[in-house]
Amino acid sequence: MKALVFHAIGDIRIEDVPEPVIVDQSDAIVRLTASAICGTDLHFVRGTIGPVEKGQILGHEGIGIVESVGSEVKSIKVGQRVIIPAIVGCGTCQFCQKGLSAQCDKANPMGKHAGSVFFGGPETAGKLKGLQAEKARVPWADTNLVPIPNGIDDDQAILMSDILPTGWFGADLAGIEEGDDVLVFGCGPVGLMAIASAKLMGGRVIAVDRLTDRLGMARAQGAEVINFDEVDVLETVLKLTKGDGARRVIDAVGVDAEHAHAGPEKPGLLNKARELVEQYAIEPAARKFTSHFQAGDNPSQVFDWAVKCVAKAGTIAIIGVYPLTDRVFPIGVAMNKNITLRMGIGNHRRYYDVLLDHVTSGRLDPKKILTQVEPMTGVIEAYKAFDERQPGWIKVELNPTA
Template sequence: MKAVVFHDVGDIRLEDVPDPRIEQPTDAIVRLTASAICGTDLHFIRGTFAGMKEGTILGHEGVGIVEEVGHDVRNIAVGDRVVIPSTIACGYCSYCRAGYYAQCDNANPNGAAAGTAFYGGPPQSGPFNGLQAEKARIPFAHVNLVKLPEEVSDDQAILLSDIFPTGYFGADLADIKPGHTVAVFGCGPVGQFAIASAKLMDAGRVIAIDNLPDRLAMAKQQGAEVINFDEDDPVQTIKDLTGGIGVDSAIDAVGVDAEHPHSGPAAAQAQSQQQDFKQVQQQVAPKQQPSGDNWHPGEAPTQAQQWAVQSLAKAGTLAIIGVYPPSDTSFPIGVAMNKNLTIRMGNCNHRKYIPRLVELIRSGAFDPRSIVTQHQPLDSVIEAYKAFDTRQQGWLKVELRP
């Protein structure tokens, strides 16, 4: 089968690889009908999340048809149409039973202390081969496959695999109450769903921060008040818009590959982030540094954190759903502590949220399809990755069709 294979930082290839097979009685084999490119994939290719193993199939978003099931998979049948949660869980440990599927004790073969298991990641996440392929092996299929109703299309379902649940998770962590004012830092795909989820939770106002016109335009279409950080200082503007108070909740939907302002009043202050960037890059071996015209890491890895903490009102809540590597030790703890902030963060417990979001779409209460701006065949995946990496106009979310 064809699959997108990681070879080194800055080096991914579409290759022929062996078909997956049943390895455990709880496995299933799924033929992918849709996959997608995510910003997390770029962290691996850019080298801002180090340690990827050569030969790993990338991708953690998928929709497909079940082709084979192991003996102990008793709720899924061959022919079922399913969405695949991005993080992997056993379904029976104490964490899974409490809804913390991303902290499953059993899914990660490296042990409970190794952290979240997910598809297409580095060794500490499994490693499990990813979903940017024609077929995939799904472990613990009884919990890691969710059957889809006919009313939910592939274009809708692919957004349920990761980014819609992650955006909803961020809004949930942010403890949004009806009438709250919420700031969302980053208007990429996850940020767009954080905006939508804040609206679903009856936020009174949502303020969205980015510097790309197409992303800001989409946020504005959703009803958000937008700030271009290349034109306005986002912290001061948020204070101005809130009578000097700040926001009740803030969501960091960016992570380690944040950019600093290239112009405007916030640009000079952001130059201090360069030192943080160098510290992160020191965690990556020299041979792993990307080169060429693509695979650009962000220039200010703590920028979104800094702005979010500064923008919050006293006793506000910060939700961090942007990805940061284990090597990152930077956080503005002093300011956060002295403002009595509540900070909640982590990898999304996808399996917790997907069933309710499936029903939201099936009932017609919400349609997520506008977030998908590109549909590309798997054969064009390398060019699609490059366009997504450089944030070209109109390349917000890329769906792949095998």
């Protein structure tokens, strides 16, 4: 079968690879009908998060048709249309039982403290092959496959594999109540889904980004917008919130806050990113990432803004991804404002009942942010266009068989 294979930082290729087979009797094999490119995939290709092993198939967002199941699979049937949630759990351990599947004790073969498991990631994320392929093996199929109701089409369903549940998770972590001012940093696909979720939860949303196409989408989702290239973020937030700051803040940016995507207008950052890539190519340890910063460097612009802009006794929820390194956080200011800080990888599985209901009923339509559907043969160009943040490239669906 064809799949997108990682070779090295900046080197991904479409290749013929062996088809997946059932390894454990709780597995299923899914023939993918759609996959998608996520900002997280860009981190692996750029080397800002990793390292990813040579030969890994990329991609953690997918939907498809169940092709075969192991003898222990009970609820999932061959021929069913299914969403493959990006984050994998066993379904039975103490964490999965509480709906905290991102902290599953069993899913990671490297041990229960090794971190969340997802498809198509670095070895530390559980060694599962990715979903930018014609077929994939899904472990614990009864837990990690979600049947798609008839009222939901493929373009909606693919966005429910990761970005909608992650955005919803961010809004849930932030603890939004009716009438809250909610400040969302980052209007990429996950940020846009966090905005839609926060609106549905009754929040008044203010969204921050610098790319006008993304700000336009945020406005279309019902947010007021701040372009941080044009105005001072803190000053504007205070103006919009009667001087109080935002009661709830969601960071949907993560590591991009310090290593912005390459562009002629940010030559310094581009050089830093290049240096980093060179370091990663020879040194697998993420420690290099911290040593890269000198004392006095701003460790994360978004953290800094978030702590300044959050109202006293407010909540900051972090869903943007960061590498596994120690970070400097303005803890003194946060402590003095009685802030609640919540964060993590999405516990996708627990949200499907409510999200399928919202999408079926039309209260949420993730498809609004889908801007491209590309054939697998054009995947390399699609990665490039998405990585360069070309105008209008917000969310890219892939057709694995075209």
